[in-house]
Amino acid sequence: MAKQHQHKSQAAAPHKKTSSAEFNSFTYLLRNFIVILVIGFLFLSFYKMNEKQGQLPELYQEFQQLRQSGANQERQQELYNEIIQLQSDTSFLKSLTKGYYWAIHDMALGNLKQINEMKEKIESGQMKSLTLEDKLSYKVGVYPLLKYVNDNTPKDAVILLPPGDSLLSNTSKWNFIYDPEWVEYFIYPRLCLATGREKEHPDLLKRVTHVLIVQGRGYDKLKYEVPLDKRQPEILLPIDHAPTETPAK
Amino acid sequence: MLTFGIILCYLLGLSILLLISRKYSPAELLGYSFLAGIGFETLFMFLLDIIGVKYSPSVLIGVNVFAILAICGANYKSLLLLKDDLKMPTITMKDINFVAIFIFCILAYLLYAVTVKNLFWPPTEHDTIGSFDKLGRVMAAEGVLKISLYQYDLQGAGGLYPPLFHASFAYVYIFGAETPKIITTLFFISLLTTFYSAVKTYVGSTAAMLFTFILMLSPELFSHAALSLGNMPTTAYVCAGALATFIWLDKREEKYFWLGAIMMAFVIWIRTDTVVFTAAALLIIAIDFLKTKDWKRTFTYGAIAVTPFILWSLYLKMKIGTSTGNKFDLGIGYNTERMDLMLGYVKAFLFGGQKGAIDGGQLYGLAFWIFFLMLLVNLILIYKEGVKEILKDRLNVLLFFFVSFAMYFVLFYLIDEKVQMAPISSLMESSFKRGMFCFIPLALFYASTNKAATWFWVKVENFRNGK
Numbered sequence: 001m002a003k004q005h006q007h008k009s010q011a012a013a014p015h016k017k018t019s020s021a022e023f024n025s026f027t028y029l030l031r032n033f034i035v036i037l038v039i040g041f042l043f044l045s046f047y048k049m050n051e052k053q054g055q056l057p058e059l060y061q062e063f064q065q066l067r068q069s070g071a072n073q074e075r076q077q078e079l080y081n082e083i084i085q086l087q088s089d090t091s092f093l094k095s096l097t098k099g100y101y102w103a104i105h106d107m108a109l110g111n112l113k114q115i116n117e118m119k120e121k122i123e124s125g126q127m128k129s130l131t132l133e134d135k136l137s138y139k140v141g142v143y144p145l146l147k148y149v150n151d152n153t154p155k156d157a158v159i160l161l162p163p164g165d166s167l168l169s170n171t172s173k174w175n176f177i178y179d180p181e182w183v184e185y186f187i188y189p190r191l192c193l194a195t196g197r198e199k200e201h202p203d204l205l206k207r208v209t210h211v212l213i214v215q216g217r218g219y220d221k222l223k224y225e226v227p228l229d230k231r232q233p234e235i236l237l238p239i240d241h242a243p244t245e246t247p248a249k
Numbered sequence: 250m251l252t253f254g255i256i257l258c259y260l261l262g263l264s265i266l267l268l269i270s271r272k273y274s275p276a277e278l279l280g281y282s283f284l285a286g287i288g289f290e291t292l293f294m295f296l297l298d299i300i301g302v303k304y305s306p307s308v309l310i311g312v313n314v315f316a317i318l319a320i321c322g323a324n325y326k327s328l329l330l331l332k333d334d335l336k337m338p339t340i341t342m343k344d345i346n347f348v349a350i351f352i353f354c355i356l357a358y359l360l361y362a363v364t365v366k367n368l369f370w371p372p373t374e375h376d377t378i379g380s381f382d383k384l385g386r387v388m389a390a391e392g393v394l395k396i397s398l399y400q401y402d403l404q405g406a407g408g409l410y411p412p413l414f415h416a417s418f419a420y421v422y423i424f425g426a427e428t429p430k431i432i433t434t435l436f437f438i439s440l441l442t443t444f445y446s447a448v449k450t451y452v453g454s455t456a457a458m459l460f461t462f463i464l465m466l467s468p469e470l471f472s473h474a475a476l477s478l479g480n481m482p483t484t485a486y487v488c489a490g491a492l493a494t495f496i497w498l499d500k501r502e503e504k505y506f507w508l509g510a511i512m513m514a515f516v517i518w519i520r521t522d523t524v525v526f527t528a529a530a531l532l533i534i535a536i537d538f539l540k541t542k543d544w545k546r547t548f549t550y551g552a553i554a555v556t557p558f559i560l561w562s563l564y565l566k567m568k569i570g571t572s573t574g575n576k577f578d579l580g581i582g583y584n585t586e587r588m589d590l591m592l593g594y595v596k597a598f599l600f601g602g603q604k605g606a607i608d609g610g611q612l613y614g615l616a617f618w619i620f621f622l623m624l625l626v627n628l629i630l631i632y633k634e635g636v637k638e639i640l641k642d643r644l645n646v647l648l649f650f651f652v653s654f655a656m657y658f659v660l661f662y663l664i665d666e667k668v669q670m671a672p673i674s675s676l677m678e679s680s681f682k683r684g685m686f687c688f689i690p691l692a693l694f695y696a697s698t699n700k701a702a703t704w705f706w707v708k709v710e711n712f713r714n715g716k
Contacts, residue, residue: 023341023342023343024715025342027715028342028343028714028715029342029347031712031713031714031715032346032347032348032713033347034712035348035455035709035712035713036347036348036351039348039351039352039459040351043355092601095601095602095608095610095611096601096610096614096615096618097610097614097615098610098611099467099468099469099610099611099612099613099614100466100468100614102468102611103466103468103471103472104359104466107363107366107468107471107472107475108359108362108363108366108471109359109362111362111363111365111366111475112361112362112365112366115365115366115369132371132427132428135369135370135371136371136373139370139371139373140373176375176378176379179379180403181379181380181383181403181404181405181406182375182378182379184383184398184403185378185379185382185383185386186378188383188386188387188390188398189390191401191403192403193401200402201401201402204401
């Protein structure tokens with residue numbers, strides 16, 4: 001235990017015993033540099049080791065493009081062999097360190113590069129400045145539809161959402177448009193109710209003012225008939241009366 | 250206005266820290282100030298809700314200024330002595346650790362890169378849209394904790410969690426933030442700085458910076474530095490609370506006792522399923538009590554750490570009208586199939602490898618491997634140093650790690666899939682996976698400060714210093 005205490009105190013204040021007379025700046029710098037080299041070497045080794053693996057998505061994308069176009073058979077074969085080789089490489093150290101490559105190369109530097117490119121385009125006038133709404137539209141595909149809901153309903157509106165069956169939930173196109181907890185974020189202070197869960201909230205059901213129709217589903221919830229030839233696949237309609245003029249899609 | 254709100258939060262945390270002690274490293278000040286500050290901000294918001302005062306910038310500024318002045322007033326004698334502690338040290342070449350600076354530069358650049366990403370994009374993750382960010386925004390808009398959405402079950406799953414995380418979002422919204430993502434960055438910086446300061450206490454700057462770098466780059470954790478989910482902030486509190494408690498038990502420095510207890514209280518003020526860490530902390534404190542027989546300390550720590558759990562349970566029951574206790578199937582018994590499935594996932598998480606959609610190595614990198622490797626090395630050292638020496642070495646850390654992990658496992662084993670509306674495999678691949686973050690700083694703390702590692706880092710430091 002005494003030994004351990006000695007170790008600890010040495011580690012915490014390792015330089016205390018070196019007097020300034022003995023101190024040699026050059027040797028000190030050199031020794032620090034050697035430790036940096038060792039750490040840097042290890043760091044780069046892990047990075048390089050996974051560099052090829054990190055290119056797998058890009059190689060796969062190139063392969064798919066060539067395959068679809070049917071062009072350059074030789075390159076296709078080359079890419080195929082490379083992908084197979086990379087996928088079959090399951091060495092232990094690589095499997096434990098490939099995440100670091102992804103974190104540095106893709107998560108940090110890749111995103112930084114992408115954002116800097118966007119900022120450069122904005123500064124050079126090639127692209128307009130992005131507002132919060134633009135960014136939401138970029139990341140959440142269904143955001144323009146939800147913005148349309150906000151723009152066309154009063155703040156006390158209650159929206160009946162489309163049913164969350166496989167037609168909507170199996171595609172990322174509609175995000176979570178059927179999930180009231182998710183939709184509420186975008187339409188607050190308006191409220192929403194999920195089709196199929198009406199019985200859980202009879203008070204809210206009574207207050208429904210609009211039906212959000214997606215992929216042509218929800219017309220049966222309206223208290224009036226909409227002729228088949230006038231039905232639009234995506235639209236927001238009042239529940240109890242036909243709109244005086246058809247709202248924009 | 251937002252900057253002012255954040256400065257107020259740091260000042261509140263700083264005043265609490267200075268009430269505890271005057272001696273902190275810069276890393277401790279940076280990390281603990283925010284964690285304590287935002288924790289107490291959300292506690293104030295909770296109390297304001299109880300007494301029926303609506304949140305607004307002026308109310309929060311008033312509460313903050315009053316609290317900071319009251320704390321500083323109560324502590325003025327100690328604060329007067331601060332100027333003696335703040336003498337600029339003379340720095341010579343041999344005081345500069347070039348290795349640590351080198352690692353810090355890479356770390357800072359990568360932190361900058363992930364922060365740019367974090368602050369550029371608004372929150373879009375399902376859980377934050379459906380719950381945390383929504384709760385924060387609506388809390389700020391309505392000025393109350395029990396927002397109107399509870400009436401229609403539109404609050405989302407996070408509505409049953411204690412308020413620290415979403416109230417921290419509300420706090421920045423009240424001060425004019427467009428998105429709450431600055432909170433993510435501040436939590437991430439706090440996680441790194443508290444971890445660094447704790448490791449540095451034992452093995453110096455080189456090892457502390459290297460292991461902080463490894464912690465930061467744990468791939469899945471790093472990705473959460475650009476998201477708005479509660480798992481990384483929870484990890485920040487578990488790291489700060491547990492590590493301060495370990496240092497208190499080891500070095501008996503008063504400040505770590507209070508930091509450990511307060512941070513542990515916030516561990517349960519951010520999520521209730523983190524009760525496993527509170528229980529593990531209480532266990533090591535109880536074992537310490539058997540040695541010290543110090544009733545006062547044991548009781549104080551326990552009371553501080555457990556109070557938020559009681560407060561939130563009462564609030565849920567009396568004001569929200571629900572409880573968190575109905576999601577478990579306590580009569581499940583021993584289910585071989587479920588156990589095998591869960592153990593398969595745990596194996597992938599801890600030792601790498603594939604299970605379902607999980608690739609353990611991709612998620613946590615080397616973190617748990619280094620931990621188990623160091624554990625093995627120390628077991629081998631038993632031959633050299635003797636059983637007693639090795640068993641004493643970071644026993645609290647090991648106990649905390651394994652007890653909390655076992656309880657965390659049991660918690661998931663008992664989850665009722667029907668109530669959660671998700672199969673156990675899906676829960677393991679989402680919730681369990683993200684909860685594993687909390688164990689990374691614990692594992693890396695042990696890996697960097699155990700007996701064998703300390704020996705190694707002394708050698709490295711001696712070489713670096715030319716001894």
